[in-house]
Amino acid sequence: KAGVTQTPRYLIKTRGQQVTLSCSPISGHRSVSWYQQTPGQGLQFLFEYFSETQRNKGNFPGRFSGRQFSNSRSEMNVSTLELGDSALYLCASSFPENYGYTFGSGTRLTVV
Amino acid sequence: ILNVEQSPQSLHVQEGDSTNFTCSFPSSNFYALHWYRWETAKSPEALFVMTLNGDEKKKGRISATLNTKEGYSYLYIKGSQPEDSATYLCASTTGTASKLTFGTGTRLQVTL
Numbered sequence: 001k002a003g004v005t006q007t008p009r010y011l012i013k014t015r016g017q018q019v020t021l022s023c024s025p026i027s028g029h030r031s032v033s034w035y036q037q038t039p040g041q042g043l044q045f046l047f048e049y050f051s052e053t054q055r056n057k058g059n060f061p062g063r064f065s066g067r068q069f070s071n072s073r074s075e076m077n078v079s080t081l082e083l084g085d086s087a088l089y090l091c092a093s094s095f096p097e098n099y100g101y102t103f104g105s106g107t108r109l110t111v112v
Numbered sequence: 113i114l115n116v117e118q119s120p121q122s123l124h125v126q127e128g129d130s131t132n133f134t135c136s137f138p139s140s141n142f143y144a145l146h147w148y149r150w151e152t153a154k155s156p157e158a159l160f161v162m163t164l165n166g167d168e169k170k171k172g173r174i175s176a177t178l179n180t181k182e183g184y185s186y187l188y189i190k191g192s193q194p195e196d197s198a199t200y201l202c203a204s205t206t207g208t209a210s211k212l213t214f215g216t217g218t219r220l221q222v223t224l
Contacts, residue, residue, distance in 0.1 A: 004155070031210060042116075042216040043201070056211050090155070094210075101146070101212060103155040 002026065004093050004104035012110045018079040021107045025072050025093030031055075032074040033094070033101065034066060038087045046089075049074050081111045116204055118215035125192050125222055132188045133218040135202035139183035146212060147176055147187055148201040156201060159187075192222040 005024040013019050025032050033056075034046040045058040049068035066076045072093075078085055088108050092101040117136045125131050137145060144163045148156040160169040165180040173190045189196055199219045203212035 033211060035212075043203075043212070043214040045211040045213070048210050050210070058211070092212075100158055100161050102158065103148075105153075105155040
């Protein structure tokens with residue numbers, strides 16, 4: 001059974017650019033959540049999608065957005081990148097919802 | 113307790129030692145408590161999900177207990193091995209919110 005797949009693994013972007021990260025959940029999982037980890041911080045919740053609808057959102061600026069497709073794959077977009085957006089971005093999928101969460105290996109974003 | 117807190121922040125033990133970590137979480141509107149093991153450059157690995165007060169779970173040499181009334185959970189590792197070296201994260205979910213609120217983790221290093 002394939003795990004949660006995140007692409008790309010590493011990304012370097014320039015301030016002001018935008019970036020799109022992708023997450024393919026475990027087959028059959030309908031919930032996808034995104035988390036950010038910055039140096040010295042714990043994992044912070046960004047948002048969660050279920051059946052193509054955003055169901056929950058963390059305390060991040062509107063530059064952070066996401067969406068989910070009919071096959072449950074999810075993308076996260078960050079516009080007008082800032083140096084502070086440099087972080088590890090993890091996604092997790094879940095079934096049944098609110099119970100066990102399986103994480104991907106993450107995308108390491110560096111903004112220069 | 114308003115946030116999820118973990119202690120100690122880091123721990124250095126010898127092979128064969130037994131050790132334990134603490135996770136404190138908000139007890140109001142509690143839904144579930146999750147423990148993860150996270151090795152560098154890998155994805156967080158789910159260890160336990162616990163929901164009921166008094167729950168005890170075991171996986172090999174690792175076990176966990178849960179007290180939802182006072183808002184704490186303990187993770188125990190018996191006879192630590194070098195391969196147990198990792199960061200151990202706990203996270204809680206509350207109510208129907210489908211998001212994990214993480215502590216900052218306990219970093220365990222086991223040496224020969």
